[in-house]
Amino acid sequence: MSGHLHHSGHDYGALVEGWKAVCEGSGLDLGVFCEINGLPVLKITNGAASARDPGGLYVSAGVHGDECAPVWALLEWAASKPEILRDRPVTLFPCLNPVGLVENTRRDGNGVDLNRSFTDVSQPVIAAWQEALEGCRFDVSVNLHEDYDATGIYLYELTRGESKGDRLLDACSIHLPRETAAVIDGSDFTNGLLVRTSGIEEVVAEQLGGGYPEAILLFLKYAAVSYTFETPSEADLSRRIAAHRTFLDSLFGPSV
Ligand SMILES: [Zn+2]
Numbered sequence: 001m002s003g004h005l006h007h008s009g010h011d012y013g014a015l016v017e018g019w020k021a022v023c024e025g026s027g028l029d030l031g032v033f034c035e036i037n038g039l040p041v042l043k044i045t046n047g048a049a050s051a052r053d054p055g056g057l058y059v060s061a062g063v064h065g066d067e068c069a070p071v072w073a074l075l076e077w078a079a080s081k082p083e084i085l086r087d088r089p090v091t092l093f094p095c096l097n098p099v100g101l102v103e104n105t106r107r108d109g110n111g112v113d114l115n116r117s118f119t120d121v122s123q124p125v126i127a128a129w130q131e132a133l134e135g136c137r138f139d140v141s142v143n144l145h146e147d148y149d150a151t152g153i154y155l156y157e158l159t160r161g162e163s164k165g166d167r168l169l170d171a172c173s174i175h176l177p178r179e180t181a182a183v184i185d186g187s188d189f190t191n192g193l194l195v196r197t198s199g200i201e202e203v204v205a206e207q208l209g210g211g212y213p214e215a216i217l218l219f220l221k222y223a224a225v226s227y228t229f230e231t232p233s234e235a236d237l238s239r240r241i242a243a244h245r246t247f248l249d250s251l252f253g254p255s256v
Pocket of ligand 1: 067145146
């Protein structure tokens with residue numbers, strides 16, 4: 001039943017139970033790295049990640065609570081037991097803003113957009129996140145998001161190497177079309193793709209009011225390549241979940 005849910009997309013209890021089931025007997029370790037308003041914020045790692053082995057992967061979802069497809073796609077992907085979860089160090093943050101998910105709001109329970117606050121350690125979840133990542137280096141980081149203004153899928157790719165973005169978007173376009181807008185949130189896109197290799201600090205200062213998104217801080221401090229994949233949140237939920245799942249399968253599958 002790929003891509004279909006039998007409960008609300010905002011049922012955080014079901015998400016936590018789903019991760020418990022996936023982690024049981026799989027070699028994945030389920031940790032609660034922080035609690036917000038009594039809700040556990042989860043961090044999933046495997047043994048190689050705990051040992052700080054090189055070559056790590058990072059994936060997070062649910063930093064914006066009104067974007068629910070990514071959290072279910074990440075769970076579904078992990079449940080499919082991709083080989084990479086055994087072969088490489090893996091760190092997953094299944095839902096960084098559980099209060100927002102429950103309330104179906106972009107911001108957290110205090111009105112904070114966490115995705116402009118990743119250097120703000122006065123936010124408990126950010127302080128705990130920074131502590132959890134201390135000393136980590138990732139080959140690839142992925143942030144899964146949605147956009148209610150978009151009509152298609154799109155991708156921010158921050159990289160120090162060769163771009164894979166076009167191939168990844170092509171793979172996902174079996175579920176939803178690529179975004180055709182030339183400008184998204186003030187940045188120039190080509191067929192749903194924006195690749196940046198430099199000038200990242202300028203983007204933060206000029207377009208984001210000095211607020212650091214997760215993907216940018218990851219690229220500057222922790223990861224060689226940083227992807228932010230977006231689906232249009234007004235589209236059919238099962239197709240949005242399928243698109244995120246295909247993004248992960250394509251990026252972390254044997255063919256890429
Ligand atoms: Zn978002």
